[in-house]
Amino acid sequence: xxxxxxxxxxxxxxxxxxxxxxxxxxxxxxxxxxxxxxxxxxxxxxxxxxxxxxxxxxxxxxxxxxxxxxxxxxxxxxxxxxxxxxxxxxxxxxxxxxxxxxxxxxxxxxxxxxxxxxxxxxxxxxxxxxxxxxxxxxxxxxxxxxxxxx
Numbered sequence: 001x002x003x004x005x006x007x008x009x010x011x012x013x014x015x016x017x018x019x020x021x022x023x024x025x026x027x028x029x030x031x032x033x034x035x036x037x038x039x040x041x042x043x044x045x046x047x048x049x050x051x052x053x054x055x056x057x058x059x060x061x062x063x064x065x066x067x068x069x070x071x072x073x074x075x076x077x078x079x080x081x082x083x084x085x086x087x088x089x090x091x092x093x094x095x096x097x098x099x100x101x102x103x104x105x106x107x108x109x110x111x112x113x114x115x116x117x118x119x120x121x122x123x124x125x126x127x128x129x130x131x132x133x134x135x136x137x138x139x140x141x142x143x144x145x146x147x148x149x150x
């Protein structure tokens with residue numbers, strides 16, 4: 001366990017190494033019903049120990065990142081329009097969040113902890129491809145991760 005102090009925080013934050021999947025913060029049960037194809041396993045993202053993916057037998061997958069810092073700056077960049085794709089504010093997820101519809105992605109932060117979840121797939125890969133449903137389902141996953149984050 002690594003202990004870090006971030007300026008502006010009133011208490012030190014503990015960082016537990018490993019991806020959210022390895023740590024059991026989300027399970028395949030949590031993501032059931034987003035993709036039509038069943039989840040067949042978990043894949044670690046090469047070179048990024050804080051990310052993982054719930055994979056299917058074909059291309060669609062759900063990529064998850066939980067970082068102990070840089071959440072505020074990342075969400076601010078998306079909401080302010082400095083990222084290459086447009087995102088809009090998403091409310092009731094963490095302290096601040098954004099929804100990026102083209103990537104089916106929620107970018108959220110709470111106490112500077114970053115939660116980024118994107119679902120890779122085409123319209124036919126989703127059980128319900130509507131933005132409202134995807135935004136809500138993915139947003140709820142980030143809520144769960146941010147609540148579990150130290």
